[in-house]
Amino acid sequence: MTSVEPRPTLPVEINLTAAIIAVSQGEPAILAMRGSGGSGASDGLPSGPFNPLAHRTFEIGLRSWVSEQTGVPLGYVEQLYTFGDRGRHAEAQSEEPHVVSVGYLALTRMAEDSPLPANTRFRSCYGYLPWEDWRAGKPRVIEEAIVPALQKWTAREPTRQNARGLTRADRLRILFDETNGRFDDETVLDRYEMLYEAGLVEEAKRDGRASPLLSTIPPLGTPMIHDHRRILATALGRLRAKMKYRPVIFELMPETFTLTALQTMAEAISGRHLHKQNFRRFVENAAVVEPTGETEHGTGGRPAALFRFRREVLQERPAQGLRVGARG
Amino acid sequence: MTSVEPRPTLPVEINLTAAIIAVSQGEPAILAMRGSGGSGASDGLPSGPFNPLAHRTFEIGLRSWVSEQTGVPLGYVEQLYTFGDRGRHAEAQSEEPHVVSVGYLALTRMAEDSPLPANTRFRSCYGYLPWEDWRAGKPRVIEEAIVPALQKWTAREPTRQNARGLTRADRLRILFDETNGRFDDETVLDRYEMLYEAGLVEEAKRDGRASPLLSTIPPLGTPMIHDHRRILATALGRLRAKMKYRPVIFELMPETFTLTALQTMAEAISGRHLHKQNFRRFVENAAVVEPTGETEHGTGGRPAALFRFRREVLQERPAQGLRVGARG
DNA sequence: TCAAAAGTGTTATCCTTACACCCATGT
DNA sequence: ACATGGGTGTAAGGATAACACTTTTGA
Numbered sequence: 021m022t023s024v025e026p027r028p029t030l031p032v033e034i035n036l037t038a039a040i041i042a043v044s045q046g047e048p049a050i051l052a053m054r055g056s057g058g059s060g061a062s063d064g065l066p067s068g069p070f071n072p073l074a075h076r077t078f079e080i081g082l083r084s085w086v087s088e089q090t091g092v093p094l095g096y097v098e099q100l101y102t103f104g105d106r107g108r109h110a111e112a113q114s115e116e117p118h119v120v121s122v123g124y125l126a127l128t129r130m131a132e133d134s135p136l137p138a139n140t141r142f143r144s145c146y147g148y149l150p151w152e153d154w155r156a157g158k159p160r161v162i163e164e165a166i167v168p169a170l171q172k173w174t175a176r177e178p179t180r181q182n183a184r185g186l187t188r189a190d191r192l193r194i195l196f197d198e199t200n201g202r203f204d205d206e207t208v209l210d211r212y213e214m215l216y217e218a219g220l221v222e223e224a225k226r227d228g229r230a231s232p233l234l235s236t237i238p239p240l241g242t243p244m245i246h247d248h249r250r251i252l253a254t255a256l257g258r259l260r261a262k263m264k265y266r267p268v269i270f271e272l273m274p275e276t277f278t279l280t281a282l283q284t285m286a287e288a289i290s291g292r293h294l295h296k297q298n299f300r301r302f303v304e305n306a307a308v309v310e311p312t313g314e315t316e317h318g319t320g321g322r323p324a325a326l327f328r329f330r331r332e333v334l335q336e337r338p339a340q341g342l343r344v345g346a347r348g
Numbered sequence: 349m350t351s352v353e354p355r356p357t358l359p360v361e362i363n364l365t366a367a368i369i370a371v372s373q374g375e376p377a378i379l380a381m382r383g384s385g386g387s388g389a390s391d392g393l394p395s396g397p398f399n400p401l402a403h404r405t406f407e408i409g410l411r412s413w414v415s416e417q418t419g420v421p422l423g424y425v426e427q428l429y430t431f432g433d434r435g436r437h438a439e440a441q442s443e444e445p446h447v448v449s450v451g452y453l454a455l456t457r458m459a460e461d462s463p464l465p466a467n468t469r470f471r472s473c474y475g476y477l478p479w480e481d482w483r484a485g486k487p488r489v490i491e492e493a494i495v496p497a498l499q500k501w502t503a504r505e506p507t508r509q510n511a512r513g514l515t516r517a518d519r520l521r522i523l524f525d526e527t528n529g530r531f532d533d534e535t536v537l538d539r540y541e542m543l544y545e546a547g548l549v550e551e552a553k554r555d556g557r558a559s560p561l562l563s564t565i566p567p568l569g570t571p572m573i574h575d576h577r578r579i580l581a582t583a584l585g586r587l588r589a590k591m592k593y594r595p596v597i598f599e600l601m602p603e604t605f606t607l608t609a610l611q612t613m614a615e616a617i618s619g620r621h622l623h624k625q626n627f628r629r630f631v632e633n634a635a636v637v638e639p640t641g642e643t644e645h646g647t648g649g650r651p652a653a654l655f656r657f658r659r660e661v662l663q664e665r666p667a668q669g670l671r672v673g674a675r676g
Numbered sequence: 677t678c679a680a681a682a683g684t685g686t687t688a689t690c691c692t693t694a695c696a697c698c699c700a701t702g703t
Numbered sequence: 704a705c706a707t708g709g710g711t712g713t714a715a716g717g718a719t720a721a722c723a724c725t726t727t728t729g730a
Contacts, residue, residue, distance in 0.1 A: 032362050032400060034448060070432070072360060072446035078432040102430040102450055104398070104406040118400035120362060122430055190663045280682075297684080298720065305718095321681030322727040335518045608709075625711075626693065633691095649708030650700040 033117045035106070036082045037067035037248060039255035040092060041289075042130035042142055043272050048288045049130065049142035050252055051090060052244070062222075063143070064245040065252070066090050070122070082124055090140050096127040096271040098262075100254045106247050123251035125258055127271040145256055148241045148249055151196070151211060152256065152291050154203050162196055165237040166215070170196070172233060173218040205290050208257035212250060215240060223249060260290050267308055270329040276312050278324035279303065308333050361445045363434070364410045365395035365576060367583035368420060369617075370458035370470055371600050376616045377458065377470035378580055379418060380572070390550075391471070392573040393580070394418050398450070410452055418468050424455040424599040426590075428582045434575050451579035453586055455599040473584055476569045476577055479524070479539060480584065480619050482531050490524055493565040494543070498524070500561060501546040533618050536585035540578060543568060551577060588618050595636055598657040604640050606652035607631065636661050 040051040052063040068085035075081035079097055086094060100123040130142060146153040151162050174188040181187055186194070195204075195211045215221050219231030222243035243249060263269050269285055283299050303309055309327040317323045368379040380391040396413035403409035407425055414422060428451040458470060474481040479490050502516040509515055514522070523532075523539045543549050547559030550571035571577060591597050597613055611627050631637055637655040645651045 032360055032398065034360050034362075070360070072432075076433070078430070099429060101427060102406070104400075105404070185659065185662050187663075194663075278682085295720070296682095297722095300683080301719095317728080319681065320729075321679075322683080322729090324682060331513065334513050335515075335522075606709085623693075624709095625695095628710080629692095645701080647708065648702080649706080650702095650710080652709055 033119050034070035034078075035067055035119050035121045036070050036078060036085060036124065037065050037121050037246075037251050038082055038086050038094075038124045038126050039065055039100070039252050040086065040090075040094065040126045040128055041145070041255065041259060041272070042128050043285055043288050044130045044132065044142065046284045046288050048145045048256075050145050050148065050255075051092060051128075051140065052143050053089070053137070053140045055139055062243055062245045063148075063248070065248045067121075067248075078122055079124075082126075086126070090136060091134070092128055092136070094126045094128055096125075096268060098125045098258070099123075100125050100251065100258055103247050103250065121247055121251065123254055125255040127259075127268065129272060129274065143242075145252065146291075148244065148252055149208065149212065149256065150241050152205075152208055154205075154291050155287055155293050158198065158203075161238070161240065165240065166220070167192070167196060169220055169231070169233045169237055170214070170218055173220075173231065203292065205292055206257050206261045208260070209250070209253045212253035216250070221249070223247075256289075263289060267329065267333060270308075273329070276314065276326040276328050278316055278319075278326060279309075280319075280324060282309070282327070306333075361447050362398040362406075363395055363447050363449045364398050364406060364413060364452065365393050365449050365574075365579050366410055366414050366422075366425075366452045366454050367393055367428070367580050368414065368418075368422065368454045368456055369473070369583065369587060369600070370456050371613055371616050372458045372460065372470065374612045374616050376473045376584075378473050378476065378583075379420060379456075379468065380471050381417070381465070381468045383467055390571050390573045391476075391576070393576045395449075395576075406450055407452075410454075414454070418464060419462070420456055420464070422454045422456055424453075424596060426453045426586070427451075428453050428579065428586055431575050431578065449575055449579065451582055453583040455587075455596065457600060457602065471570075473580065474619075476572065476580055477536065477540065477584065478569050480533075480536055482533075482619050483615055483621050486526065486531075489566070489568065493568065494548070495520070495524060497548055497559070497561045497565055498542070498546055501548075501559065531620065533620055534585050534589045536588070537578070537581045540581035544578070549577070551575075584617075591617060595657065595661060598636075601657070604642065604654045604656050606644055606647075606654060607637075608647075608652060610637070610655070634661075 038051075042049050042051070050065070052065060054063050055061045066086045066089045068081075068089070070078060070081045075084060078099070082097070083094055086092060103121045103123065106119045106121045151159050151166060153159055170188070170192050174192055178189065179187060182191070191210070191214055195207055195214060212221070216224050218233075219225075219229050220234055220237065221240055222234075224230045225234060226243075241249075244252070259268070263286065269282070269289070272285060272289075273282065279300055282303065283294055283296065286299070287294055308330055310330050312326045312328050314326040315323040316326055366379075370377050370379070378393070380393060382391050383389045394414045394417045396409075396417070398406060398409045403412060406427070410425070411422055414420060431449045431451065434447045434449045464470075479487050479494060481487055498516070498520050502520055506517065507515060510519070519538070519542055523535055523542060540549070544552050547553075547557050548562055548565065549568055550562075552558045553562060554571075569577070572580070587596070591614065597610070597617070600613060600617075601610065607628055610631065611622055611624065614627070615622055636658055638658050640654045640656050642654040643651040644654055
């Protein structure tokens with residue numbers, strides 16, 4: 021039975037955090053502020069508390085924080101996940117209010133010339149998550165550092181299962197091996213969480229659960245404050261998944277573009293190398309783009325035809341994305 | 349620049365709400381409490397405030413509320429979405445703390461005999477969302493009530509576009525028409541949201557945005573308190589999507605089952621009729637089940653072979669679901 | 677003239693959809 | 704024997720994955 025007596029307001033604060041992704045020169049980039057938040061010199065994402073008196077919805081509040089902190093205009097915005105254990109050491113002992121993070125994915129076109137605050141820059145996503153970039157084959161850090169360290173971690177409790185019934189060895193195989201020659205580009209969060217659980221990322225040290233192995237391996241990507249790297253991992257995974265069934269990628273492209281530029285964009289985000297003809301055939305028969313008639317010169321070879329996104333596909337039906345194939 | 353001075357805790361309360369789905373006798377059912385919450389006699393989902401001092405994570409808090417209010421054991425649990433505008437009339441004027449709802453999907457096997465509190469029962473999902481049940485063809489309520497009413501709503505502002513660039517007519521066509529003979533079973537939330545926006549569901553009246561048409565049509569499904577029907581719609585859509593790529597459906601099945609029972613389950617959830625052979629072939633070559641060797645008699649005809657879920661598929665790779673085909 | 681990038685043709689294979697028919701049991 | 708639901712074979716069509724080759728420009 022639900023109690024009806026008036027409850028004291030519980031000490032909970034809502035924090036809104038944005039993973040703002042853009043792509044420039046074939047690198048997917050995340051907007052990060054260096055040395056933000058007062059937690060040492062780590063990078064952080066734009067974020068701020070949600071004040072329901074000032075902003076009617078989360079999204080309005082988020083846009084306001086991002087605008088104030090970075091000046092970057094947001095296009096596509098999507099809620100990702102709400103994390104109840106932000107700095108996972110959070111315990112009853114603390115005097116501070118408990119903080120709950122609502123993470124958002126936002127996409128923006130990068131304007132090379134737009135002014136950003138001094139400590140704020142677009143930085144490659146793969147600087148924070150280097151094991152996610154398979155465009156030039158399996159990243160060396162996986163075989164050289166991650167797999168050996170995780171194997172030791174696995175050996176420590178070989179039979180223990182997680183909530184989904186998987187042992188550590190199962191997860192290692194599923195997440196860091198190309199099973200059937202395939203790398204699953206969408207399980208970004210699971211990979212990050214496994215490294216965190218095993219105590220192999222800096223954030224684990226901060227939360228008091230670092231592995232003794234942590235000091236024996238090179239740092240696995242640049243750390244971030246609070247749970248921001250976790251939010252970035254969630255954002256990248258979601259974007260990779262969404263791109264396959266919704267035309268979100270065009271939120272990142274300029275008005276007109278070549279097919280090669282589009283493919284490079286898809287590769288940057290999915291972290292995989294794609295097959296040229298198959299990519300083009302797919303784009304063609306999905307009818308998501310149309311030629312402008314112009315060509316782009318000065319690419320070093322034959323000029324490329326320019327295309328634009330056919331906005332009408334949004335009105336048509338299942339609003340197709342780019343179902344990128346298995347591998348190039 | 350983030351301010352570092354101590355902020356007063358903002359008056360925000362986190363509410364945890366569970367859409368608990370089970371299936372019995374071919375009907376997908378949602379656990380609902382009649383006349384709960386003090387908001388009149390409407391139905392509500394199990395829910396309660398999150399107290400970080402009592403519960404370390406949202407999920408622990410949620411399980412505790414559900415257990416206390418209903419006694420139902422939860423199997424699979426997944427976070428859905430966090431709604432910042434629960435009873436969307438929420439405005440600064442109110443004295444009460446602002447409430448933010450974190451919605452969860454949970455699955456459970458229905459035990460026919462288990463005792464439930466008096467006001468609590470599993471009720472058909474399609475009682476709340478009748479336009480989602482296409483198993484026997486297009487639901488009559490769509491052509492008879494929904495489409496005419498939405499057409500009038502569309503005509504009122506024919507050129508207005510929403511955030512995704514869609515006009516009302518676009519949305520009507522996309523959401524309530526079988527485009528290319530296909531009904532998109534995953535866009536449950538979009539359909540509910542369109543009806544809400546158009547003021548055609550009871551909840552809109554409560555929030556002061558009912559359409560004058562509301563009294564001219566039969567009620568569109570049973571209403572719920574707060575945003576609970578919205579959470580149910582989110583849950584059903586997510587479950588329909590997830591079922592296609594993860595074997596979550598087995599969380600709802602008994603230990604052993606016939607293939608027909610499995611198909612009935614998939615149909616109950618997806619709201620569509622499926623093709624028998626194709627369904628069986630899919631199950632077969634996904635290798636997600638194995639025969640027990642037993643058969644079930646007394647089904648009225650030839651006895652059916654019994655199967656069980658192969659738990660090993662969780663260890664194998666992309667943990668397949670039931671990719672239900674277009675239509676039966 | 678040649679490097680560099682754009683752009684095309686074709687085939688084997690597998691998955692999806694959709695037919696229509698046979699089988700084993702209880703009454 | 705027959706109604707009822709369980710269970711199968713097969714073929715057309717389309718999507719995918721993988722081949723290697725031609726074309727057009729700038730330097």
